Amino acid sequence: MDLLPDVQAEAFLIERKKARPKAELKTILGEVLPQRFAQAFVATYLANDPIGTFTDKKLREIAGVLKNWSPTPSGTEGYAKAEVTLGGVDTKALSSKTMMATHVPGLFVIGEALDVTGWLGGYNFQWAWSSGWAAGSAV
Numbered sequence: 001m002d003l004l005p006d007v008q009a010e011a012f013l014i015e016r017k018k019a020r021p022k023a024e025l026k027t028i029l030g031e032v033l034p035q036r037f038a039q040a041f042v043a044t045y046l047a048n049d050p051i052g053t054f055t056d057k058k059l060r061e062i063a064g065v066l067k068n069w070s071p072t073p074s075g076t077e078g079y080a081k082a083e084v085t086l087g088g089v090d091t092k093a094l095s096s097k098t099m100m101a102t103h104v105p106g107l108f109v110i111g112e113a114l115d116v117t118g119w120l121g122g123y124n125f126q127w128a129w130s131s132g133w134a135a136g137s138a139v
Contacts, residue, residue: 001068001069001070001071002066002067002068002069003033003066003067003069004032004033004066004067007032009062009063009066009067010059010060010063012032012063013028013051013054013059013062013063014056014059016028016031016051017051017052017054017056017059020051020052021050021051021052022050022052023050023051024048024049024050024051025042025046025047025048025049025050025051025054025062026038026039026041026042026043026048028051029041029042029066045065046062046065087115088112088113088114088115088116089101089109089113089114089115090114090115091114091115091116094109094114095138096134097134097138098134098135098137098138099131099134099135099138100135100138108135108138108139109135110128110131110132110134110135111124111127111128111131111132112124112127112128114127114131
């Protein structure tokens with residue numbers, strides 16, 4: 001995952017080393033990443049030393065991590081925090097192209113009103129947007 005798709009990370013870090021050598025790494029990264037993420041990222045993967053103490057080679061390595069990051073899950077919240085939506089209108093009662101009810105012309109059903117179950121992580125948003133787009137396009 002490229003955490004800085006619009007930034008030349010290596011050039012940015014080396015330039016900041018020259019311009020602000022006493023600034024901590026988390027502060028520098030907080031200029032181009034959300035600050036809380038920058039703090040957590042540095043605490044997990046790097047030393048939060050002043051950027052001036054890093055060699056250019058080390059800054060290139062850090063840039064490589066920022067441009068090719070592979071997050072590792074640390075665990076789950078467990079069954080007590082698990083979420084799922086079940087029930088709703090059976091998708092067999094709808095046109096998959098228009099989301100219109102086959103027995104009630106003009107009735108469109110989308111999103112979590114349908115009996116569609118997926119993993120957490122934005123899949124319900126994607127389903128809501130996609131089914132909404134299909135219905136909206138049909139109308």
